[in-house]
Amino acid sequence: MISILPVEGLPPIREGADLGALIAAAAEVREGDVVVVAQKAVSKAEGRIVRLDELEPGEDARRLAGGRDPRLMQAILDESVRIVRERDGFVIAETRHGFVCGSAGVDASNAPEAGMLVLLPLDPDASAERIRRSLGAGAAVIVSDSFGRPWRMGTTDVAIGAAGLRPLLDLEGRRDPTGYELHSTMIAVADEIAGAAELAMRKLAQVPAAIVRGLDLAGEGSARELIMPRGRDLFR
């Protein structure tokens, strides 16, 4: 059996917060657990916040903004290496990490105050590793964020940072019960874990972490393994 336990009772997360210590104080974390922490909490702890009134929109930001705030668009462009699609002020961009997502992960919701934007962590794997060390329980850590998907409605949470687990489960070369050899069967378990944790988090109720218990995925890995290499990507 796999269990997903929300981590309740965390205080509002401020810059400098030690998320691992806060989670360890609020919940019983066991060896082998996967602790999933919402990106928003990680970014706040790391001070990855900009104020709209500190942003000076350039020409590109004004052109792309549509009916939206051109300063928000400037923040998005500052986080992006490439615009993948844009329409009416809505932008899907590739971030400096290589993630392709809406608004390059820049988000005004759940910011510490109105007029502030939350940016993705600079190095979400390093964030996960720091939380993991601070937890000190032999658990793995995933930093999750909500991404949209082409062709499908709604967001699902995926892993943008990982420490202490293998994010991909590769069945290549194994055989199914009829002896058929499985090709290119690679399961993005870290993304499935992030999505499972989202079911137990409540975006509106300050529950930015959940524990997924009962998996056996310990190992070393990086959420960068979840980014498709350019040469294999049919959608660049």
Place this chain on the structure above:
Amino acid sequence: MISILPVEGLPPIREGADLGALIAAAAEVREGDVVVVAQKAVSKAEGRIVRLDELEPGEDARRLAGGRDPRLMQAILDESVRIVRERDGFVIAETRHGFVCGSAGVDASNAPEAGMLVLLPLDPDASAERIRRSLGAGAAVIVSDSFGRPWRMGTTDVAIGAAGLRPLLDLEGRRDPTGYELHSTMIAVADEIAGAAELAMRKLAQVPAAIVRGLDLAGEGSARELIMPRGRDLFR
């Protein structure tokens, strides 16, 4: 707490199998549970199988096959309304249901016998509803399949059929703790549930179903709600 319980001890699924009755006999299903059933099992029960040696590849299939079996490509084309991308015999297609996925969901792995291909159910929502009625426990049902994603490595399981739950959780208009109104915040909970269930299934060990317990999503809905309407889709 949310629990994910694999449904163990199911027999190999043959055409005509009553999946709901088999699952009810193998596991204790409770009101409010979400029972996730792998598409492969559903398709086998529904006889959605073709034999490679019954397929006569046409010109398009031969051209697109690359180094692969042109009869497999013919089966893929028969299931497709549109080829979205293709390279070296690998095809991403839109199925007649509107799903965009690799090989239009046609799969040679885990087929009943070598030389057979498993196709997606004709109407996965109806499949889910039939299983739900046969379960008779007030549970919801999701039919899941493993889909790849642009830009990200590996597959995650998503919902291709649903009965008895709302597949999307819409937070539009609700406010976060700072009073910021959430726009376009729609969570594809059915896909996250399918992915969570995948973590408890074992593709190689005949565990084609799992129970997700502890959610509160009962309602009416269709997996078709998870398909992005053409007008909103930036990736058509």
